Amino acid sequence: xxxxxxxxxxxxxxxxxxxxxxxxxxxxxxxxxxxxxxxxxxxxxxxxxxxxxxxxxxxxxxxxxxxxxxxxxxxxxxxxxxxxxxxxxxxxxxxxxxxxxxxxxxxxxxxxxxxxxxxxx
Numbered sequence: 001x002x003x004x005x006x007x008x009x010x011x012x013x014x015x016x017x018x019x020x021x022x023x024x025x026x027x028x029x030x031x032x033x034x035x036x037x038x039x040x041x042x043x044x045x046x047x048x049x050x051x052x053x054x055x056x057x058x059x060x061x062x063x064x065x066x067x068x069x070x071x072x073x074x075x076x077x078x079x080x081x082x083x084x085x086x087x088x089x090x091x092x093x094x095x096x097x098x099x100x101x102x103x104x105x106x107x108x109x110x111x112x113x114x115x116x117x118x119x120x121x
Contacts, residue, residue: 021073029075030065032116033109034058046094046102048086079109 022030037043038058045057052060061083068082084106085092093105 021071022069026073026075026078027069028120029113029117030078032120033075033113034061036112036116037061037109040097042098044096045105046096048089048091051096075113076110079106079113083109 038054040054043054043057045052045054045060047057047060064082064087065078068078072078072081083093084104094102095105095108096102
């Protein structure tokens with residue numbers, strides 16, 4: 001019985017990636033955007049009123065991506081549905097840069113995506 005169960009589990013694990021909706025190109029777009037975000041050392045990411053470094057923000061967004069990649073198709077959907085607001089409170093995330101007003105993360109991330117898209121092959 002255990003042998004049959006482990007064989008079934010293995011078969012399911014082999015099939016599971018087929019259900020993921022993000023294709024390699026969209027994954028690359030998201031990864032490029034997250035890499036660019038990680039370079040913004042002077043950025044403060046604000047989630048539910050708490051300030052976080054860019055490294056913490058990227059780590060959080062990677063976790064959210066891993067939990068939602070089978071429900072999104074594009075990098076834009078990742079930004080709009082996952083990366084720009086709290087899934088718990090619904091509050092939009094904010095970004096703060098030196099000498100600038102706080103702004104919502106959604107337009108900031110869309111602009112960052114547009115910039116990194118220019119560098120992708």
